[in-house]
Amino acid sequence: MKIISKSIYVIFVSIAFASSAFAAVNPLERLLAGNKRFVAGAPARKEIGEKRRRELARGQHPFAIVFSCSDSSVPPEMIFDQGLGDLFVIRDAGNVADPVVIGSIEYAVEHLHVPLLVVLGHSGCGAVKATLEARKRPAGNFGSITDEILPAVVEARKSHKKDILNEAVQDNVKNTCSEIVRRSRIIQELVSKGRFSIVAAEYYSDTGKVEPVPSGPRVPPGK
Ligand SMILES: [Zn+2]
DSSP: OOHHHHHHHHHHHHHHHHOOTTTTTOHHHHHHHHHHHHHHTOOOOOOOSHHHHHHHHHOOOOSEEEEEEOOTTOOHHHHTTOOTTTEEEEEETTOOOOHHHHHHHHHHHHHHOOOEEEEEEETTOHHHHHHHHOSSOOSTTHHHHHHHHHHHHHHHHHHTOSOHHHHHHHHHHHHHHHHHHHTOHHHHHHHHTTSOEEEEEEEOTTTOOEEEOOOSOOSOTTO
């Protein structure tokens, strides 16, 4: 993990959360408004019938990419109260980025012109918890996931925060954002041109709220 990519990550998050100039059509605002409806238990009426399906058969135009954990309690369309065709969703346990995930993001950006990616961790993430508690690399393919989460766990332990699990969840989201940028020249270029934003966020299952992950360099200077 390069320090430069973490700096890039901080800039992205700052841009995405500080910008209100285009709030009326800002996809992030649209997502957060949907999350407010979800929290309030007042979902919007959605067209999910034949008419909408026929529209989507002619082509999809999702307004945001959400890359979240596969955890059954974190379905993006529900927690952001969105309908058919609104979100381009990518999920895996622990929301860790590999070439297939990054390729999916590149597809959505290049072919569907989606302007926003939200990387969404969540409270009590089982994949992060399993990495935190593992005494050795898990057998089977799950080890590929814990390998990706491990740097966040190491970082969280160093922080000596009381809630190590939540610290690791947030570090893992930040790492994923950084890795997506570091491993994709296509995404780097679009971000530098101001055509694509990446936001790190966490879903809290007790409140139902999605909150931005606090930004800031996590690697001590000189590392
Ligand atoms: Zn999870």
